[in-house]
Amino acid sequence: MSAERKSEYDRKDRAAERRHVQIAVKVRRPGETWFTSRITDVSTTGFRLQSFMKLTVGRDLWVMLPGFEGRRARVLWTRGPESGCTFERPLHPAILDHIVRLNAAAGSY
Incomplete structure:
Protein backbone atom coordinates (compact mmCIF):
# COMPACT_ATOMS: atom_id res chain seq x y z
CA MET A 1 0.00 0.00 0.00
CA SER A 2 1.80 3.14 -1.14
CA ALA A 3 1.09 6.59 0.19
CA GLU A 4 0.64 9.65 -1.98
CA ARG A 5 2.07 12.73 -0.29
CA LYS A 6 2.96 16.30 -1.02
CA SER A 7 6.45 16.84 0.35
CA GLU A 8 5.72 20.34 1.67
CA TYR A 9 3.16 18.80 4.05
CA ASP A 10 5.33 15.83 5.07
CA ARG A 11 6.71 17.54 8.15
CA LYS A 12 6.55 17.36 11.92
CA ASP A 13 5.73 21.03 12.54
CA ARG A 14 2.07 21.80 11.97
CA ALA A 15 0.29 24.98 11.01
CA ALA A 16 -2.12 24.46 13.95
CA GLU A 17 -2.56 22.22 16.99
CA ARG A 18 -4.45 19.02 16.23
CA ARG A 19 -7.24 17.77 18.49
CA HIS A 20 -7.85 14.02 18.60
CA VAL A 21 -11.53 13.25 18.08
CA GLN A 22 -13.91 10.67 16.63
CA ILE A 23 -16.49 12.73 14.74
CA ALA A 24 -19.02 11.37 12.27
CA VAL A 25 -19.16 13.71 9.27
CA LYS A 26 -20.61 13.76 5.79
CA VAL A 27 -18.20 14.04 2.87
CA ARG A 28 -18.64 14.36 -0.87
CA ARG A 29 -16.62 15.05 -3.96
CA PRO A 30 -17.90 17.95 -6.11
CA GLY A 31 -21.05 16.94 -7.99
CA GLU A 32 -21.55 13.70 -6.03
CA THR A 33 -23.75 12.61 -3.12
CA TRP A 34 -22.85 12.77 0.57
CA PHE A 35 -21.22 9.76 2.29
CA THR A 36 -20.83 9.18 6.01
CA SER A 37 -17.19 9.20 7.12
CA ARG A 38 -15.20 9.94 10.27
CA ILE A 39 -12.66 12.57 11.32
CA THR A 40 -10.00 11.33 13.76
CA ASP A 41 -8.19 14.60 14.30
CA VAL A 42 -8.99 18.19 13.52
CA SER A 43 -7.38 21.61 13.76
CA THR A 44 -8.32 25.07 12.58
CA THR A 45 -6.52 24.38 9.30
CA GLY A 46 -7.42 20.78 8.48
CA PHE A 47 -8.35 17.25 9.47
CA ARG A 48 -7.56 13.54 9.13
CA LEU A 49 -10.41 11.74 7.42
CA GLN A 50 -11.22 8.03 7.55
CA SER A 51 -13.30 7.14 4.52
CA PHE A 52 -13.56 4.39 1.95
CA GLU A 69 -22.92 23.70 6.49
CA GLY A 70 -20.52 21.98 4.11
CA ARG A 71 -16.99 23.39 3.90
CA ARG A 72 -14.61 23.01 0.99
CA ALA A 73 -11.31 21.24 1.66
CA ARG A 74 -8.40 19.89 -0.39
CA VAL A 75 -6.79 16.44 -0.09
CA LEU A 76 -3.09 16.74 0.83
CA TRP A 77 -2.23 13.05 1.21
CA THR A 78 -3.84 9.61 1.21
CA ARG A 79 -2.85 6.34 2.85
CA GLY A 80 -5.35 3.50 2.53
CA PRO A 81 -8.68 4.65 4.01
CA GLU A 82 -7.09 7.76 5.60
CA SER A 83 -6.57 11.17 4.04
CA GLY A 84 -5.14 14.43 5.31
CA CYS A 85 -7.13 17.46 4.19
CA THR A 86 -6.84 21.21 4.57
CA PHE A 87 -9.82 23.54 4.86
CA GLU A 88 -10.16 26.12 2.09
CA ARG A 89 -10.66 28.69 4.87
CA PRO A 90 -9.46 27.93 8.40
CA LEU A 91 -12.04 27.28 11.09
CA HIS A 92 -12.54 30.02 13.64
CA PRO A 93 -11.03 28.77 16.96
CA ALA A 94 -14.46 29.08 18.64
CA ILE A 95 -15.98 26.76 16.01
CA LEU A 96 -13.20 24.22 16.57
CA ASP A 97 -13.73 24.38 20.35
CA HIS A 98 -17.49 23.90 19.85
CA ILE A 99 -16.99 20.83 17.64
CA VAL A 100 -14.51 19.29 20.11
CA ARG A 101 -16.92 19.94 23.04
CA LEU A 102 -19.80 18.31 21.13
CA ASN A 103 -17.57 15.32 20.43
CA ALA A 104 -16.61 15.00 24.13
CA ALA A 105 -20.25 15.40 25.26
CA ALA A 106 -21.33 12.65 22.87
CA GLY A 107 -18.86 10.34 24.59
CA SER A 108 -17.21 9.33 21.34
CA TYR A 109 -13.81 10.68 22.34
Missing part, protein backbone atom coordinates in the same frame (compact mmCIF):
# COMPACT_ATOMS: atom_id res chain seq x y z
CA MET A 53 -14.19 6.96 -0.79
CA LYS A 54 -11.39 7.03 -3.35
CA LEU A 55 -9.76 10.42 -2.85
CA THR A 56 -7.03 11.96 -4.98
CA VAL A 57 -4.25 14.23 -3.76
CA GLY A 58 -4.84 17.81 -4.89
CA ARG A 59 -8.58 17.35 -5.47
CA ASP A 60 -11.29 19.20 -3.60
CA LEU A 61 -14.04 17.73 -1.46
CA TRP A 62 -16.80 19.02 0.80
CA VAL A 63 -17.04 18.08 4.48
CA MET A 64 -20.07 18.72 6.69
CA LEU A 65 -19.14 19.02 10.35
CA PRO A 66 -21.95 18.40 12.89
CA GLY A 67 -24.21 21.44 13.09
CA PHE A 68 -22.54 23.33 10.24
